[in-house]
Amino acid sequence: MGTAPYRLESTWQPDGGPNGRFTFTLFNLSDRQLSSFKLVYTSLTRVIDPKACENATFLRRNANFHEFAPPSGLSLDAGQSWTFTVSGLHRPARHCTDGAKSAYITLADGSHVDVAVSELLLEGRVNEPPPVLLPKGELDLPFALQPWPAxxxxxxxxxxxxxxxxxxxxxxxxxxxxxxxxxxxxxxxxxxxxxxxxxxxxxxxxxxxxxxxxxxxxxxxxxxxxxxxxxxxxxxxxxxxxxxxxxxxxxxxxxxxxxxxxxxxxxxxxQPRYSWRGCHLDVSRQFYPSDDIKRLIDILAWFKLNIFHWHLTDDEAWRLEIKAYPELTTTGVLRGPDEPLLPQLGNGAQPVGGFYSQDDVRDIVSHATSLGVEVIPEIDIPGHSSATLVALPDLTDGQEAPDSYHSVQGYPNNALNPAVPFTYEFLEKVLDEMVELFPSSYLHIGGDEVANGSWLASPLAKKLMEQEGISGTFALQSYFLKRIKDMLTARGRKLAGWNEVSHGGGVAAEGTLLMAWENPQVGIDLARQGYEVVMTPGQAYYLDMVQAEAFQEPGASWAGTVPPAHTYAYEAEGDFPEDLKDRMKGVQACIWSEHYLSRAYFNRLVFPRLPAIAEAAWTPKAKKNWQRFAAIVPLSPKL
Missing domain, CATH: 3.30.379.10 (Chitobiase/beta-hexosaminidase domain 2-like)
Structure with a gap:
């Protein structure tokens, strides 16, 4: 592979705007003049004020996709550069992965050329050596066991x-x-x-x-x-x-x-401390080949984890083949400059796709079953459905304004509409195929991060709310999820979901398992409502979180800094009252893939925190020992 003809470098300054500003410099490393072009980059730190740009014109944004034009008449000869600043950010950059993840140029003829992207720098700060996250450790007994036995x-x-x-x-x-x-x-x-x-x-x-x-x-x-x-x-x-x-x-x-x-x-x-010892993997934001999925399952089996929670759909892509709707894995997975789904989270000039055929799924489920690992599939509904709605536009209310609400990730109108009759016909057929592929008694339906205000501009939704005597987004979500739970019950399956399933009245607690991710207290509240609970709080068990406060540490930071020692020490039972502890079924690691642009990033962020969670799931509290764990965990396999 040759050297990229263009490179984008960036710094973040804490001044220049309410959430600081980016300074971008595009270098023309080719031997030709560059003119009449547009620049696209993808970044989790999004622009929300399109006018807060200097020396560039903001053209459009879709979630993490940002497009800019240079000043009129600007051209760059070989070796020249163009610098512009962006101040209208939705939050400050806290870590090096908060900048541009990918970039490309669209030329005057409509063709696209990849741009190399440098790591985001913090102005005025010298990169410090990476902190020591894992001590050498000290053994009390000279035996290599992961997790440590009872x-x-x-x-x-x-x-x-x-x-x-x-x-x-x-x-x-x-x-x-x-x-x-x-x-x-x-x-x-x-x-x-x-x-x-x-x-x-x-x-x-x-x-x-x-x-x-x-x-x-x-x-x-x-x-x-x-x-x-x-x-x-x-x-x-x-x-x-x-x-x-x-x-x-x-x-x-x-x-x-x-x-x-x-x-x-x-x-x-x-014997294990908890019956539910899980690991989740998001394959929508980044696609993992089947062999990588099977290797991850092998690693789970090595650590005596028994649940693989497979997050198969999200705004960025629908990854599961559904024969009734082939559009889901054609239109609904392909991200590219000229595709209905625009580049996101590290995509550049070349279209990217990837999905799991039903034969792939059968092979993976069989592999997991042979190792005692149960595969829990997830289709994330009603929110996080941009890819679904792009693939099947008949799922939308055509009378609804196209940007009437936005998700927390910046996607417009990204939730399946509970008032569109086709929504239920679609999901009936999807569930029919899923229950044939996945023998698990649970099917995870997401239920998270539906934006408050969703559907309120939809005439169909307004009419339904009047008929049912309900008001507001979350009461309508509850109406929707109750119908989905009935579909699952009719197919002999139980509903699993994120903690927001309980919002707006929720669904019946019997036969429902919810995952507490927003914070630990949520798990206790869910248990009080009668739900079975799996604890997976972002503050300890989200493996995309940064492991140190230093700017050059990669990862997300919304849940704070999560070093391995904290993940290991965290006690998921926390302040659970004694009479509610039987409703806490176990713990789960979550691997969200926005930041995993390489295998090296994956291994850096997932290990040693995944084996730390495995030990929390298995080993009695009194037998946990951070120094002993630190001495043994370097033996762990990685992806």
């Missing part, structure tokens, strides 16, 4: 077995379970020595499997002797977790023998 009473051996193998008489199911975890290990650590062998080895140690109905479904017990290891379990989940623990122990002892050891004798008795 009870451990073992003595460390001087060496370690070459392999572990099923003892004579093991059932075919037990042998298959060993093979499954062995395959998982090979996928995650393809250059490491295998922990298991199916055939006996004189240098190995035998595994004896014992079914113990006294153990809980996900519990296991390991009993170590010098010549064998007994695995006690009552269900396949417990057996898998036991084998995963053994693989971790042996990998640590073999790979870092100066730090970690393998047990010689003793017992490990283990």
């Amino acid at each position: 009870e451990i009473d073992v003595t460390a051996g001087e060496g370690f077995p070459v392999v572990l193998y099923p003892a004579d008489g093991s059932s075919v199911d037990d042998i298959r379970a060993v093979s499954t975890v062995l395959a998982l290990f090979h996928r995650l650590f393809d250059s490491s020595h295998a922990p298991f062998n199916l055939a006996p080895s004189p240098q190995g140690r035998a595994l004896r499997f014992v079914t113990d109905t006294g153990l809980a479904k996900e519990a296991y017990r390991l009993e170590f002797t010098t010549n064998a290891i007994t695995i006690r379990y009552s269900d396949s989940a417990g057996r898998q977790y036991a084998l995963t623990s053994l693989a971790q122990l042996l990998q640590g002892a073999r790979g870092t023998p100066e730090t970690f050891r393998f047990p010689e004798t003793g017992t490990i008795a283990d």
Whole structure:
């Protein structure tokens, strides 16, 4: 790939406007004069005052898409540059990722050329060395286990077995379970020595499997002797977790023998703290190939997480093939300068798309099921539906003004209209196909961030509200979601959603699970209303949040700064009253993808916070130890 012919550099200054200002400089690095052009960049820090520009004309914005024209008659010879400032921002820039993520130029003939983008600088500030987010750590016991078990009473051996193998008489199911975890290990650590062998080895140690109905479904017990290891379990989940623990122990002892050891004798008795141990992934803002999805599921299984929450639709794209509406994965996924969906969040001159075929979904669900991971699909409705409405314009009320409301992300009129009859016909067909693809008892319907004022300029919505005797956006949302819950109930599924599902009267609490993301108190309030709750507050469990206050740290900051130590220490039960704790089903990490323009950014932001949440989901509070965790977590696999 050659050098880009143009480069856009930017700084942010705290003065020059209520929320500071950007100064942009476009450099012409080509050997030709540049004239009669327009400049587009994408940025999460949006322009809301189009007149607050100097030396440029603001042309249009759609969410994160911004288009500008240079002063009339401006041309740039080779090596020259053009500088302009933008002051009318909706918030100050706090981190380097708050600037332009991508840019391109539209030439006079209508063609588009990518522009290289430099990192946003803070004027007058020297970049400091990155802070130490993970200490070296200190072990109280020399064993590599993630997450740490509920009870451990073992003595460390001087060496370690070459392999572990099923003892004579093991059932075919037990042998298959060993093979499954062995395959998982090979996928995650393809250059490491295998922990298991199916055939006996004189240098190995035998595994004896014992079914113990006294153990809980996900519990296991390991009993170590010098010549064998007994695995006690009552269900396949417990057996898998036991084998995963053994693989971790042996990998640590073999790979870092100066730090970690393998047990010689003793017992490990283990079971999870919570039944819901989840990880969410947003694939709408950025597309992840199926192989990346399966690797993430492998990582979840390694950390004994059992829920993969797959966020398949949002304003930026609809990623799930629905055969009844092929437009969703043609028009509804393609973002580009000349497409109905404009570039967003790092897209440039070239159109980008990507979706999961139904065969892809079946393969991914099968892969997850084989590892004891349940896939919870999400289509985000009624809000966050710009891509859906672009793909299927018959879902709109044609009498409604096109910019009558805007979402918090800046999208105009982005919510499915509860008063359009086609809305329900559309969703009936979508749900029919989804329940065939996803065996989970839950289907997540979003329900978040519907802008207050949505639909109030729609004549159809006004008529419906008069007929039903309801007023306001959220009462209408409640009407809509109750109908969706009825659709799910008719299909044998339960409704999962974000905490705003409870707004405006909500839906029936029975058979409804809500995720508390805005702040921890929301979870307690939901539990008081009778809902089952999963805790996933942005202040601790959103893995797109910045990990340090320094300007050069990447990520979002609306929920504050979330260093790994805070994520690890956070206690999701918080101030839950004793009589409500049974409604808190567990915890979940959320991976929102606005800032994940590369695998390096993904791994930097997700790890070690994802394994920290896995330990919070599994390990009893009294057994958590930040220094021990810090010593073990560098062994973690990454995407």
